[in-house]
Amino acid sequence: MTAETLDTQHGRESGVADLFQDLPVAAALHDLRDPAGALEVNARFTATFGYRASELGNLTGWAKTAYPDEAERKGALDRILASVEAHRRTGRVPPPSEHRVTDKWGRSRTILLGAAAHGPFALFTFQDITEPRRAAEARKIAESSAGHATLTGKTILGGAFAMLQAPGQDIARFTYVNGSFLDLLGVARKGVLAEPLSAMANFPAEDHARWMARIRDALRRKTPFAMETRLVAPGAPRWVRAEAVPRDLPDGWVIWEGVVVDVTRLKTAEQWLERVLDAAGGYVWSYDIPAGLAVFNERWAREMGLEPVQRSDQWWQATHPEDRPMLQDVVGRLVAGDLASCTVTYRRLNAQGDWVWIKIFVGVSARDAGGKPRSLAGVSFDVTEEQERWLTTQDTLTELRESLAREHQRAAVAEVTGGLAHEINNLLGLVTWNIERLTGMDAADGAVADGLVQLRRAVDMTRDLIEAHRDMPRTDTSDEEQDLGALVAKAVALIGKRRTKCHDLRIKMPDNPVKVRGNPTQILQVVMQLALNARDAGVPERPAKVEISVLAAGTPLPARHPDAGALVRPGVEMALLRISDTGVGISQDVRARMFQNTFAADGARGLSMGMGLPIVARILRFNRASLWIDTEEGAGTTMTVAWPVNAPKADPATANRPQAGAAQEDVIEPNLLAGVRALVVDDMPDVAMALAAMLETAGAEAYCETDAVLAQEALSEREAGWSVLVTDLQMPGVDGLTLARHVADLDPAPPVVLVSARTDRLVAGEDMPFARVLSKPVSGSQLVRAVRQAIDAPKQPALSEE
Template sequence: MIDTNSPKSSDHLFPHSAVGALMRTNDWSTSSLGPPEGWPAALRAIVSLLLNSRFPMFVAWGPELAFLYNDPYADILGEKHPAALGRRFRDIWGEIWADISPLIDAALAGEASFHQDLPLLMNRKGFDEQTWFTFSYSPVFDDDGQVAGMFCTCTETTEAVLLRRREEEERERLARMFEQAPGFITILKGPEHEFEFVNATYRRLFGDRDYVGKTVRETFPELEGQQFFSLLEQVFRTGQRFVADGVPIRIESPNREPAQERLLDFIYEPLIDSNGQVTGIFVEGHDVTAHHAAVDALRESEARLRALTDNLPGGSVYQMSGNADGSNRHFTYLSQSHERMSGLSVEQVMADPTLPYQMIVGEDRERFALASVEAIRNCSRFEIEVRFRHANGEVRWAHLRSEPRSQPDGTVVWDGIQVDITDQKRAEETLRELNDTLEQRVAERTAELERAHEQLRQSQKMEAMGALTGGVAHDFNNLLSPIIGSLDLLQRRQVGGQREQRLIDGALQSAERARILVQRLLAFARRQPLQPRPVEIGELVAGMANLIASTSGPQIKVKVEIGDALPPAIADANQVEMAVLNLCVNARDAMPDGGLLRLSVSDRGTNGPRPTGLAPGRYLTLSVSDTGVGMDPATRERAIEPFYSTKGVGRGTGLGLSMVHGLAVQLGGTLTIESEPGLGTNVEVWLPTTSDLGDQEPMRADAAPAPRTGGRALLVDDEEVVRISTADMLTELGFSVVEAASASEALPLLLRGGEIDLLVTDHLMPGMTGAELARTAKANNPALKILLVSGYAEAGGIGPDLVRLEKPFRQEELAAKLAELDDLGVAS
């Protein structure tokens, strides 16, 4: 056995002088010296092979394993060449000696050895680079048959190793991409369609079964007769993809829950190898059940709205379209109620759009034409009262009003309503005649009665509009709930590419704007779901100062004045914040050239002057004043009317002041406006105070806390689309969800005991309300967590101990309420 650790005798360990000359030759392969005659035959043969080979080789000889190599191996040595010639193997490759010494020992013991893809850091071009090599070591025998050295051939495998790594990384990347895809994905191989890969979405949709290695027929026997097996065989046989939209499928649940009826969009894409043979099928698709349900719900909503407009008493709804200059105007919609109002059928008017104009009494046509030209030229609201001749010959009065909407193609759409006001006009005429014939005292009394009548009529109109608004807003909340929930889900899952994400983000922003509009409608109608509690109004306004200053702009100075020792007010902090922002935006818009915006909170006490109709008690006033353009008396009188705005088309909904007024009244206070043209405006919100400090609005964290998820949740809602959206959110938050369409369906599950950890229920449902269901469930299981969901303000029977969530909502809002339930559970 050769001793590889013996001391070296000289710089070059081959002693023969001819060897030294050979090693000092710049090009061994062309050296005329060749191996010396005194060397062993095996060594001479190997050296001859080494010197004439184009492949990297070396021989290590003698007790010190002296190194001799050819030109190709010099490239591997890099800057170690030519000093490595004749030196000890261990001195040359000390950095990898620990890795290769077992192979060397095996070769010196007479056994060939092999090392594949050994990593080696080499400096071949002036900098270090990571390389890999495959070595084979063979023993070399002397003339006596003893191992006197070893022979090595080596191959650089750097490119092959890097290629394998890139392929592995690509496979891992594709697997991660497929696993995180929003759609369901699986890869089937072979003619038997054996599962090779199944992503998480596939498992969520079809159940967590034993997929990989099993065939489709083994995994889904319930699909027999639903044509899916024959479609797979057709794609594998023909090599042609198959695309399907909205295909119904019945899936048996592996945990023996009721079978599901779903609608799927999917693609069967054949996988073809380099020889053109089909080796498998790539399956990708989406569960579109909720989408189809939403489309159906939208159609149903449109049908309800059409039925509502077609049955309007004493009026009709219409829509006209035309060019911006007024040409080519024609009706695009006219409700059936128009026939009752005018005597002309919808078909007649659609065929000849000039018929309504021809029905106007001659003296009023000129006013109508001038008002139309003015509205078209300014693209502004059109509103007028005219007389028209009914098809039966009777002259009647109509109030016409329409709003323009400019379209991307340059046309303008006019949405309008016309109301028969004949009875009102006749009453006004009768009243004028009466006023002309009565003496002055009677005239004054009559005027007073007329004012009272007008106030009553306005009050009734506002109340009726409020009731209608509240009902419509409730329906819109139910419609917006699945829309916002679905868009929120698509956004969080990053569905599609950048373009799709922009579209989803835009749709979500529009839905959020719709939600805010509904909240304003509910506030105007005094039906928004409030959660009043003691709130430090002064601290709330002070905390908003920076936000208000940044949104007001540099030209407007913001000054905040908070009184001392202010009592808390009974209010909903979120709604008060929204009211303050609305008032500040109005003030900013009233000061186009800059000015002073002053916010103040003061204690008005229990005595002193106060607005008419305010109940006795102690009040705070929240005042927002500006030094802007101010309002004339006519504008001030109409300021809190819904949809009335002086900002122009597209710059406001006209609901801001109406919302603030509705909020104040709903909280037991009121709103007052003082304004003069050129002197500015001061709006005061009066709010009742309280001495109770134990239930103040808590400070909100920057981000909603995460709920302690898990367990079994019972979801109760009579609106299926809302139920589906909420169930998806609860599932993503870690709950196993059981759904019920009514309280009667939910009660048996709740009364069993121990099966339900969380109850999420709508409030307004046919039969038993959500609050009644919650009380029954709580009596049976005091530890049950209950979340009440409502899109309306009818809070009858809802106790203060119930945590409420308003529709519509996103998943993060649902999570925040569940976290609040968790906190209540810990506190109790």
């Protein structure tokens, strides 16, 4: 039976066939008198479900395609025909019933099926309500947790939404948005439900394409997505984050549950953290254990070829097979709660398909009510370059480190030994002077005379023992030619990649190699110590940037005396090295004492603890090299080192060793220094008083001072009329060399006699502002004679000793 048969029975003019075909809903006709008769369907039915009448045959044929399950099919047919019979019997059309059917393409469809009797025929109507039903389901799911959603494993307040995606489609539409969603994005409900793109109305234009590409990719692959954007709506700028997770339905539809939250404060903190991590070359990530999802920051995801939100099984696939068991064991222990945090290094593939070394610092970031880990968080660093360098040059670096450690140890021993010698020689000077004073007073007493001889012998033996031990730590220095740039590169390698990147440590080299002569380990010591000081010159919130420059040959030297090391002799070719930092600078008080081995750098920013700088000064003096400091508090520091290119090194000045046994022959002439006005400066009061007493024995008028700063002021007083300055070398605040240079600038300038236990700190052949140099312990006759000679010949400075 067809629609045309109805026209025949009712007259062609009835137009039943045309009416049937023009129905706005899918419809079908079935002849109740012939259950096996053909089933007629209209064009809307074919458009909706895909089947033509010829493909279905009769009502039973349609039922077999619509209800693949036999039991379900029988029940559905019984209900449909019962509705037709009820209409025929009562005259009332039963309400449509809901059915789940399968279309020609194998998709599950939810329909409302209406059944009515029309004479001997049954008329069926089919209303597709699949999408409304899915939208209602999505709305119900979203409303059940409206305002509360999970963002990277944490329950937060936010705007909830639900989207519905039809089978085979890569687009979805909103079926539910709550008020917080609308308020956060500054959009209207009607517009969002009608046009999904209107949700991005207040996004920056440059973000539209990026969001659309990410969302379409997530819809196509049915994977979670998470994105952030800065809104350009009126008012204070703010950042929002959207996350959505798909839920697959049995019929191929997908419900996307999502949340939008205001992450402005989080983004501000994250941007600060990003700047810190950028400086350190780090990346952040988190892992939601129950959901099995890892969330990465965008830069990390981009460089490693990851999705910003990724399932853990996908993440494991990119780890190196050899490292995977170890890494899985560590993660398993973290997830189980056996570990709270740890550090591990492994290999993984990056976006270019290369294996890179990653070091991660990971820990448990959240726990559930029972204390079981719920999420992990970590920071990762790409350490490929550092790891490869470590693997390929470990032996070389180990050898260099051991060499530097040995040299530093020897230098430290030398500093300690020299300091002890200084103190002991000061005391020996007092003993020697008192032996001189006692000699001859009790000549008749043989026991006293013998005792004085023994004391002299003991003083000589003590002095010789000190000198022998002071020379023991001295390193044999190499006079071979060295490439200064290559040594700087080795020093930077020893500092390490992470510190180098953290402090933006840069090296500048001239076009041509710069050669120097010296022990390579000692040069490395100087560069390393100054570079480490520069590294430490910043503050935690603003690490110092460091630059090491090897200057081109011929660069002029600073036009002033060096702050450490030896004076530069005219005509000696020097190579220049400059180490600059952007730290806090060095105060004048610290600058005056930083190279003294008695100075503790605790609390002084920009200076490493221990004996590093005194050792640098010792190495510079021994190699006849020089150092200048240019610093400004709050603006940074520049250290300039000048190292000899060809000048041969000379041994330090040989200390004067007066024989105590000969003191009896050294008689002080009572009036040799008559009319002389002398200022004696030594930080040990007893020593200063003993030296003054020696001068006074020869008729001089001697004054003692233990504070070199006050002595500097006294020397500047023109009316004081000083004839000579007798000073120690190593003193706190202002040392003897600085004091002598100050005197050299006075008019008139009294001669300066140096009396020191550390004449090894002077370099032979250098021009020094001393008329005479004596090594402690000194006898009274030696000091008196040296002062007399200095006064008589003040224009002839000399480094030679009495």
